[in-house]
Amino acid sequence: MRVGVIDYGVGNLGSVVRALEVLRVSPVLVNRTSDMHATDCLILPGVGNFADCVRMLEAGHWIAALKEEVLGYNRPLLGVCVGMQLLADSSTEGAVNGEPVTGLGFVPGQVKHLAALGCQLRVPHAGWNAVSCGHTKDSLFNGIPAETDFYFVHSYAFQAQNVADVIATTDYGPTVTAAVRRGHVWGTQFHPEKSSKAGFKILKNFIEGPTC
Structure with a gap:
């Protein structure tokens, strides 16, 4: 199993790769768009500012290549933290003159600041929070007990256009x-690679999922 970790210039690749090595799969740092096609599935990491991540993706010609792999070849994809936010249609983070920044559009929705969603707690949201999977548990959470804690670090949150695309939530003032x-595209706002055994189980479920 070759799990491609997309190296487009963000800084949290090492912890993702080490987590995959613990799971005894073959992580591949993908730093050329053409190398994605030699993988079984892909992980899109992300830290920092949404607009900065988009600029790095654009500079490396990743956007068109990702759309070809994910939509054209049905390559399974897992976005992590800002990597999940990049799956959205757009984000208000880094907006210029009120115009949202365009994302990949794999999961319809928009990313907004936690305060804009009614959060009155400390931002960024940093630390461990219990995650609820609702009534229908997705395969990504197989073997993970209800209300398990995962590690979050974020100031913005994903608002999906379709409720059915949301497979887990956490309570941080508002429901986040x-x-x-959506299909063979997953995203986690929390960092599975920093979430101990439960996070490693998330990665294992993605890798061993029915479409990967």
Whole structure:
């Protein structure tokens, strides 16, 4: 199993790769768009500012290549933290003259600041929070007990256009999207690679999922 970790210039690749090595799969740092096609599935990490991540994706010609792999070849994809937010249609983070920044559009929705969603707690949201999977548990959470804690660090949150695309939530004042899925595209707002055994189980479920 070759799991491609997309190296487009963000800084949290090492912890993702080490987590995959613990799971005894073959992580591949993908730093050329053409190398994605030699993988079984892909992980899109992300830290920092949404607009900055988009600029790095554009500079490396990743956007068109990702759309070809994910939509054209049905390559399974997992976005992590800002990587999940990049799956959205757009984000208000880094907006210029009120115009949202365009995302990949794999999961319809928009990313907004936690305060704009009614959060009155400390931002960024940093630390461990319990995650609820609702009534229908997605395969990504197989073997994970209800209300398990995962590690979050974020100031913005994903508002999905379709409620059915939200597979997990967490409570941080308002209900916040913790994970999404649309077809063979998943995303987690929390960091599975920093979430101990439960996070490693998330990665294992993605890798061993029915479409990966």
